[in-house]
Amino acid sequence: MKYKCIIVDDEPLARELIASHLAHFDNFELVASFENALTAYTFLESNIIDLMFLDIEMPLLKGNDFLKKLKNPPKVIFTTAYREYAIEGYELNVIDYLLKPITFDRFFVSIEKFKQLQIPKAPENLTNEDHIFVSSGSKNIKIIFDHILFVESLKDYITIHLENGKSHHLKQNISAFEKVLDSNFVRIHRSYIIQAKKLTAYSKNEVEINAIEIPIGSSYKETWLDYLKDQK
Numbered sequence: 001m002k003y004k005c006i007i008v009d010d011e012p013l014a015r016e017l018i019a020s021h022l023a024h025f026d027n028f029e030l031v032a033s034f035e036n037a038l039t040a041y042t043f044l045e046s047n048i049i050d051l052m053f054l055d056i057e058m059p060l061l062k063g064n065d066f067l068k069k070l071k072n073p074p075k076v077i078f079t080t081a082y083r084e085y086a087i088e089g090y091e092l093n094v095i096d097y098l099l100k101p102i103t104f105d106r107f108f109v110s111i112e113k114f115k116q117l118q119i120p121k122a123p124e125n126l127t128n129e130d131h132i133f134v135s136s137g138s139k140n141i142k143i144i145f146d147h148i149l150f151v152e153s154l155k156d157y158i159t160i161h162l163e164n165g166k167s168h169h170l171k172q173n174i175s176a177f178e179k180v181l182d183s184n185f186v187r188i189h190r191s192y193i194i195q196a197k198k199l200t201a202y203s204k205n206e207v208e209i210n211a212i213e214i215p216i217g218s219s220y221k222e223t224w225l226d227y228l229k230d231q232k
Helices: 012-022 037-044 063-069 083-091 104-117 174-178 218-231
Strands: 003-008 028-034 051-055 075-080 096-099 131-136 139-144 148-154 157-162 167-171 185-189 192-195 206-209 212-215
Touching: 003 012, 003 037, 012 028, 012 051, 012 104, 028 037, 037 063, 051 063, 063 075, 075 104, 096 104, 131 167, 148 174, 148 212, 174 192, 185 212, 185 218, 192 206, 192 212
Parallel strands: 003 028, 003 051, 051 075, 075 096
Antiparallel strands: 131 139, 148 157, 148 192, 157 167, 185 192, 206 212
């Protein structure tokens, strides 16, 4: 899984230093670097980014004002030489606040904070909990387990399909997400987890939920058949 990152900073040396630090982390990819917030804004209108390193004091548009204008901002780490913006940074729900010059040790701490946010938090007792919160942009959205039809994986992302027709996309490994689901959910394919009680039909090679046909993976057939036997 690769996390897509951008840097927005008007100082070339600062951009180079952040890029150099980031290069030490194999699962992080720097996809673009910008010297001002306006060009970054245009880029974010048509690209999905996981993490943005954002300077505050920049010409044309300050980083904090830029962040306020984004409807669905990525996770943000502020990078600045000015301590006075720290409080506002946390009010904007940024992950961390790095003071320049940024040492690698301090940068490492910020990356670890970001990685921890990517792990969905399992309820303490799944038998007594009926929901989970997932991160979407700057919001944490409540998803009730009973409303989920199935979970679909596509490369580094999963899509949670709900019975009201809505869906939520998030950067997450499907195997990790499987661990937070309750016993009503069954993995039937490397790319699919279904809520078994929502099943409307099934055959040897596929299941059907709300007229949606979902394949049964060959390596999951035995597990699926065992689940069906246990329900009889």
